Every structure is written in structure tokens, then in C-alpha cells.
Amino acid sequence: xxxxxxxxxxxxxxxxxxxxxxxxxxxxxxxxxxxxxxxxxxxxxxxxxxxxxxxxxxxxxxxxxxxxxxxxxxxxxxxxxxxxxxxxxxxxxxxxxxxxxxxxxxxxxxxxxxxxxxxxxxxxxxxxxxxxxxxxxxxxxxxxxxxxxxxxxxxxxxxxxxxxxxxxxxxxxxxxxxxxxxxxxxxxxxxxxxxxxxxxxxxxxxxxxxxxxxxxxxxxxxxxxxxxxxxxxxxxxxxxxxxxxxxxxxxxxxxxxxxxxxxxxxxxxxxxxxxxxxxxxxxxxxxxxxxxxxxxxxxxxxxxxxxxxxxxxxxxxxxxxxxxxxxxxxxxxxxxxxxxxxxxxxxxxxxxxxxxxxxxxxxxxxxxxxxxxxxxxxxxxxxxxxxxxxxxxxxxxxxxxxxxxxxxxxxxxxxxxxxxxxxxxxxxxxxxxxxxxxxxxxxxxxxx
Amino acid sequence: xxxxxxxxxxxxxxxxxxxxxxxxxxxxxxxxxxxxxxxxxxxxxxxxxxxxxxxxxxxxxxxxxxxxxxxxxxxxxxxxxxxxxxxxxxxxxxxxxxxxxxxxxxxxxxxxxxxxxxxxxxxxxxxxxxxxxxxxxxxxxxxxxxxxxxxxxxxxxxxxxxxxxxxxxxxxxxxxxxxxxxxxxxx
Numbered sequence: 001x002x003x004x005x006x007x008x009x010x011x012x013x014x015x016x017x018x019x020x021x022x023x024x025x026x027x028x029x030x031x032x033x034x035x036x037x038x039x040x041x042x043x044x045x046x047x048x049x050x051x052x053x054x055x056x057x058x059x060x061x062x063x064x065x066x067x068x069x070x071x072x073x074x075x076x077x078x079x080x081x082x083x084x085x086x087x088x089x090x091x092x093x094x095x096x097x098x099x100x101x102x103x104x105x106x107x108x109x110x111x112x113x114x115x116x117x118x119x120x121x122x123x124x125x126x127x128x129x130x131x132x133x134x135x136x137x138x139x140x141x142x143x144x145x146x147x148x149x150x151x152x153x154x155x156x157x158x159x160x161x162x163x164x165x166x167x168x169x170x171x172x173x174x175x176x177x178x179x180x181x182x183x184x185x186x187x188x189x190x191x192x193x194x195x196x197x198x199x200x201x202x203x204x205x206x207x208x209x210x211x212x213x214x215x216x217x218x219x220x221x222x223x224x225x226x227x228x229x230x231x232x233x234x235x236x237x238x239x240x241x242x243x244x245x246x247x248x249x250x251x252x253x254x255x256x257x258x259x260x261x262x263x264x265x266x267x268x269x270x271x272x273x274x275x276x277x278x279x280x281x282x283x284x285x286x287x288x289x290x291x292x293x294x295x296x297x298x299x300x301x302x303x304x305x306x307x308x309x310x311x312x313x314x315x316x317x318x319x320x321x322x323x324x325x326x327x328x329x330x331x332x333x334x335x336x337x338x339x340x341x342x343x344x345x346x347x348x349x350x351x352x353x354x355x356x357x358x359x360x361x362x363x364x365x366x367x368x369x370x371x372x373x374x375x376x377x378x379x380x381x382x383x384x385x386x387x388x389x390x391x392x393x394x395x396x397x398x399x400x401x402x403x404x405x406x407x408x409x410x411x412x413x414x415x416x417x418x419x420x421x422x423x424x425x426x427x428x429x430x431x432x433x434x435x436x437x438x439x440x441x442x443x444x445x446x447x448x
Numbered sequence: 449x450x451x452x453x454x455x456x457x458x459x460x461x462x463x464x465x466x467x468x469x470x471x472x473x474x475x476x477x478x479x480x481x482x483x484x485x486x487x488x489x490x491x492x493x494x495x496x497x498x499x500x501x502x503x504x505x506x507x508x509x510x511x512x513x514x515x516x517x518x519x520x521x522x523x524x525x526x527x528x529x530x531x532x533x534x535x536x537x538x539x540x541x542x543x544x545x546x547x548x549x550x551x552x553x554x555x556x557x558x559x560x561x562x563x564x565x566x567x568x569x570x571x572x573x574x575x576x577x578x579x580x581x582x583x584x585x586x587x588x589x590x591x592x593x594x595x596x597x598x599x600x601x602x603x604x605x606x607x608x609x610x611x612x613x614x615x616x617x618x619x620x621x622x623x624x625x626x627x628x629x630x631x632x633x634x635x
Contacts, residue, residue: 038450110452111450112450191457192460192461193460193464193510195454197457200450414457438454439454441457442458
């Protein structure tokens with residue numbers, strides 16, 4: 001934390017990414033993500049409470065509340081107790097600080113599952129996992145003191161800070177990439193009564209890797225291609241859309257892989273893949289004439305090649321630096337800085353309605369969640385979820401634990417066709433997929 | 449099962465449609481009763497406005513994620529007080545007691561009834577507000593028995609709807625209602 005005030009409470013500035021979230025967030029745009037851990041035993045509320053309390057002593061950057069300054073929000077130390085509740089609501093709902101002792105994360109549990117919902121201003125998915133993993137370790141150590149010697153693990157010093165790594169690493173000279181084309185927006189009715197559907201496709205990670213190898217693609221590339229294919233089949237084609245806008249997939253990038261940083265604050269950027277349906281359709285039509293027939297596999301291979309190419313072009317340090325620097329420069333702009341917070345809120349919320357039209361879907365893959373030694377024996381798998389929004393009605397996320405890669409669709413769209421196309425595609429490739437959901441939408445594994 | 453049970457999207461679609469039809473039927477029924485019993489006083493127009501008002505409040509509350517029951521209770525009390533005050537200021541003819549308050553109570557009970565049916569699984573958070581609204585709903589009956597109101601028809605309908613609300617609540621959520629009372633009033 002940056003400074004100390006008279007009441008001895010500490011505070012810190014929001015990092016460059018975090019600044020935007022409290023300004024734009026609301027009940028409809030919660031900007032909340034969730035990480036869940038499925039244990040092999042029922043959760044004990046009291047032990048969980050103790051574990052969270054202890055984890056907060058180690059990761060004090062999470063023990064904060066949001067305060068409004070004149071120009072920006074900032075984080076201040078929070079000395080209240082954390083509230084632990086049984087899960088009742090839909091996942092990734094807006095975290096109302098007033099109902100949560102001012103904390104920016106919420107811990108809930110249900111049967112064997114522990115959830116952490118995190119407001120994105122606090123941190124990103126990568127650091128969220130670090131904090132959540134600590135809670136799980138502490139929980140298991142408190143539950144099974146005979147199995148785990150917690151001192152062994154706790155003696156290891158954790159090395160982190162809360163610096164704004166954007167400011168440290170951005171380049172003033174780098175020029176940003178401007179995308180001017182609006183994206184294809186998923187069509188269909190929204191689910192009534194404010195409900196959010198969560199569908200988890202639990203994929204056999206080894207089989208998936210084997211399949212990816214066949215195409216010389218990474219797991220993220222392959223699943224991105226399956227996602228675009230599913231959107232095309234399950235939404236664009238099914239609803240006979242005539243939109244000429246491209247399917248744009250936003251893929252968050254963990255900047256810690258590219259720049260040195262030990263921050264627990266946000267440090268991510270993103271890249272956007274724009275798959276142009278119109279052109280692809282034209283190509284397909286041409287080929288139809290040429291070959292008389294084109295099957296779904298050919299179409300998928302085309303999409304996958306496009307995705308691989310985009311990754312190759314956009315996932316370079318230079319390109320990432322461009323995107324990151326453009327965002328930092330915007331936040332650093334003296335004019336923007338000098339606008340009072342209340343006015344900023346109005347301007348940002350108005351512009352956000354427009355900005356959100358530039359993405360069809362987001363897919364965030366946080367990768368493998370590493371768990372040490374015997375702790376693994378008590379865990380089934382992890383889940384990652386991102387809050388859907390009125391424009392971006394479906395958001396996708398993925399994480400892997402041991403041999404289980406869980407691909408999650410969180411949706412407010414009253415139609416599970418995309419999820420079903422995704423499931424059927426993997427099944428056709430003989431990849432084992434198991435479905436878990438909150439049953440807001442029908443079970444896709446049981447449908448014809 | 450890794451999530452608490454939630455209403456399926458196709459069910460919620462049906463529920464919303466059924467409630468719309470129910471609202472329409474209640475509106476038509478009250479208009480017919482109005483025409484038959486007291487055609488000189490167009491109170492059905494107010495009840496129908498109330499039904500529309502309930503829908504607006506419900507949509508707002510769902511979007512804003514606020515406790516609808518608390519919202520309904522607050523509005524019931526405030527609007528009741530406001531109408532009594534207006535009646536008093538313009539010479540107290542008693543319309544606030546014989547028309548406004550029964551209509552407000554009717555609408556509040558209908559709103560709570562809808563809420564109970566839709567979300568009886570998380571009823572606990574609404575129970576105390578529901579109980580207060582039910583207690584407040586005794587008012588028209590008291591006004592009628594004490595002969596304070598001259599035209600009791602709306603008071604009778606309001607009491608009937610309150611009783612119906614009470615019965616359905618007891619059938620669906622008596623356990624939660626009991627738990628809420630024990631929790632709030634423990635010594």
C-alpha cells in the first residue's frame with residue numbers, strides 16, 4: 001500500500017486497467033469473474049471462514065475496500081470481517097459492497113464447491129487464482145491437520161507487490177492498433193428474470209491435446225476455432241443472420257508472461273480476432289461451386305488456420321506492447337485525468353455502450369491451475385466463469401486441473417445452440433466431454 | 449449437482465406469460481366488479497394503474513437487484529400516508545380510506561403473491577416484509593367493522609386478496625416464514 005493516513009489505514013491507487021471497471025460497472029455490467037474449486041468432500045463453513053481470514057493476512061492486497069476520490073477511485077484498507085455465505089444467487093453477479101462488508105470479492109460455498117467472485121478492479125484472473133489457491137491450501141490444512149503440515153508450506157516466503165506494472169512496462173512510442181469495424185452481436189432473446197446460465201463442458205485434457213497436435217495448434221487456438229465455428233453454426237447460420245460484421249473474439253493475455261512483474265494487481269491485455277463471415281461465406285460459396293460440396297470439417301480447418309495465423313501475428317511482444325501502451329496512454333491523458341469522477345462515470349458509461357459493440361464474445365483461458373503434492377487428492381477440478389453482459393451475451397472461459405479442462409459458457413441468451421454445437425463438435429472428434437450446469441438452460445448432453 | 453436449484457429459462461418464460469395473463473384477468477375482473485357494484489366511482493382504473501405500477505417496480509427491482517419485498521412495503525406505507533394526507537388537506541371525504549388504501553393493499557398483496565410464487569425458494573429474504581404487509585392488510589377489515597368507511601366493497605376485496613395471499617404463502621413457505629420470525633424476534 002502506498003501511504004498511511006492519520007487513522008493508520010493504508011491506501012493505493014487503482015492500476016491502469018482497474019480504473020475503468022468501477023466507473024463502468026453496475027448491476028448489468030458487473031465486471032466480475034468467478035473461480036470455483038470442486039472438492040471431494042462437503043465444505044465446512046467455519047473452517048472456510050478461518051482459511052479466508054488467514055489467506056487475507058498473507059495477501060493483504062485483497063483486504064481492501066473501494067473509495068471514491070475526486071478524479072479516480074482508490075483502494076483503502078478494510079478492517080471488517082469477510083462474509084462467507086452459502087451460494088444462492090447466479091454466478092458473477094454484481095458485488096454490492098454495502099452487502100459484502102465493503103469487500104471487492106465474495107466467498108460462497110455450495111455442497112462440495114468453494115467459489116470466489118472477484119470484482120475486476122481488484123485483480124485479474126491469474127492473481128485471482130493465486131489468492132484462491134492459498135484459500136484452498138489453508139482450508140485443506142485446517143480440515144486435515146493430520147495430513148498436511150502447514151508450516152512447511154507457510155515457511156515459503158510469498159513474493160509479490162501491488163505495483164502498477166502497466167506504468168512500469170508501457171512504451172510511450174508504441175502506436176496502438178485501431179479496429180474500426182463493429183462486431184457481429186449474438187442474436188436471440190435474453191433469459192427472463194435476470195438469470196445467468198452457466199454451462200461447463202468438462203473435457204478430457206489428454207484427448208484434447210492429442211487432437212490439437214493433429215492440427216499443430218495450441219489448446220487455446222483449437223478451442224477458439226471451435227468457438228467461432230459454434231457461433232457460426234449455432235447463432236449466425238441457425239438464425240439466418242445477414243450481418244456482414246465479423247465474429248470478433250476477445251482473448252485476454254496474461255502480461256506476466258511477456259514482462260517481468262510480481263504484481264497482484266491487474267496486469268493483462270487482450271487481442272481481438274476478427275473472423276470475417278461475409279468473406280468466408282463468399283469463399284465457401286466459391287468452393288461449393290468448385291468442389292460441389294464442402295463439409296463442416298473443411299470449414300473448421302479454415303477457421304483454425306485463420307486463428308493460428310492471428311495468434312502468430314498478434315501474440316508477439318511488439319503487438320502486445322502496442323495494445324497495452326494505447327490503453328495506458330488513454331488513462332494517462334491529462335485531459336481525461338482532469339475530468340471529475342462523477343462526470344467520468346457519465347462519459348464512460350455512454351461510450352461503453354458503443355465500445356462493447358466491438359466484441360462478439362470473450363474467451364479467457366487461464367490455463368493450468370497447479371496444485372502441490374497431496375492437496376491434489378482432495379480436489380476434483382476447478383471452474384472459471386466470467387460475467388456476461390447485455391451486448392456480449394455469452395462469455396467463455398477455461399481452466400485446467402490435472403486431466404480436466406473445463407470450458408465454461410456463462411450466458412444470458414435464452415438459447416443453448418452455441419453450447420450444443422461446441423459439445424457436439426468435440427464429441428464428433430471422440431473427445432470425452434461431461435456437462436455440468438446450473439440448469440437455467442436445458443441440459444445439452446441430454447438433448448437430441 | 450454443483451449449483452443451487454434455479455428456475456429453468458423456459459419455465460421462467462412460462463411464468464412471466466402466466467403472470468401477464470393473470471394480471472390481465474384480475475384487471476378485467478375488477479373492472480366488471482366496479483361496473484356492477486359502484487359504477488359512479490371508477491376505482492378499477494386506479495387498481496389497473498396499480499397493476500401496471502407493480503410490473504414496473506418488479507422489472508426495476510430485478511434489473512437493480514434490490515429486495516423487491518422491502519421495496520413494495522416501503523411504497524405501500526408511503527403511498528398510503530400520502531393519499532391520507534391529500535384527502536385530509538382537501539377536506540377529508542374519506543376516499544383515501546375507502547378507495548386508496550384498499551387498492552394499495554390489494555396491489556401490494558398481489559405483488560407479494562407473484563413474488564412468493566416466482567421465488568419461494570429464496571423466500572426467507574422476503575418473509576418479514578410479507579408479514580408486515582399482511583398485518584397492514586388487516587386495516588381495511590378494521591375500517592369496515594368500525595364503520596369508518598361508508599363503501600366497503602373495495603375493503604372486502606382487499607381483505608379477500610390478503611387472505612388468499614396468506615393461505616398461498618403458508619402452503620408454499622410456512623417453514624421459511626417461521627424461521628424468519630424466530631430469527632428476527634429471538635430474545
